[in-house]
Amino acid sequence: MNRIITFFVALLVSYSVFSQENDMQKTSNIKTYTPSKLLNKGQWDIKWFNNLYTQTKSTFSSGNEERQTFFTSSIDVFTGVSDNNSFNLGLLIEIRSNVIGGRDALDVFNFDGDANTARSGITSFAPAIKFNPIKSASNFTVQTAFHIPLVDNETENGVFLDQKGFTFQNRFFYDYNFPSDNWQLFTELNTEYHFGKKANSFANNSLSLTPGLFLSYFPSQKFTILALVQHSQRIDTGNDFSQDFTAVGGGAKYQLSKTLNLETLYTNFIRGNNTGLGQTFNIGLRVLF
Secondary structure: OHHHHHHHHHHHHHHHHOOOHHHOOOOOHHHHOOOOOOOOEOOEEEEEEEEEEEEOOEOOOOOOOOOEEEEEEEEEEEEEOOOOOOEEEEEEEEEEEEEOOOOOHHHHHHOOOOOOOEEEEEEEEEEEEEEOOOOOOOOEEEEEEEEEEOOOOOEEOOEEOOOOOEEEEEEEEEEEEOOOOOEEEEEEEEEEEEEOOHHHOOOOOEEEEEEEEEEEEEEEOOEEEEEEEEEEEEEEOOOOOOEEEEEEEEEEEEEOOOOEEEEEEEEEEEEEEOOEOOEEEEEEEEEEO
């Protein structure tokens, strides 16, 4: 597992070596290529994003609980394939490492095989497409993906790894640049329908709706700070389990070179039902060429 991560670090950083600061575009990639932007034909977008969620509280009990930590490393690869820049093809891969039983949050990076407190592995992959459904609104796009699980058992010895079920996902992206040119608003609605045998997963036969609002300020073309609010609502469509939570947070993005961007993000789960009340710490690298 560590070899996989090392490979992608080397791949991402290698592209920055050949980029010089004086080649920086007047408008940077972090401002131009939001998730709402489609790629040109032959263009590639590779993103490696890491999310560490840790909790000592939840809505299932009062007071503090033993720490649980869930780490997700996502690799998203997209390329432009259409002459009119209206259609992209992609592949999404997820790697997870989870620890429970009060273990330290950073123990997820051990990727160990302690069956009583830890599990890890490549848990799903998804072919994906991204397209612009309204030609007159180039800043509105839809990303559709079909997630295929690779886990044999969702939970083993009390340790949860990932959902064991198929997910049909649609993400709707829209961004707006204010006239001042220093502010940008990005919105997203993520919809996920989880299906499969009810006995395999708590999530199967449910629909998740997750709207999000991101407000970015650009002190310069190469740097932005942002604030966000997200809400997620899982609707029971036949599995007798519903869930919701709200998270707020902030972060920053910096364009290291013409091709390489760095992103950091923090969120706090401020409320919810049938959910944990933890925090996430995120860092990502993005190569666009």
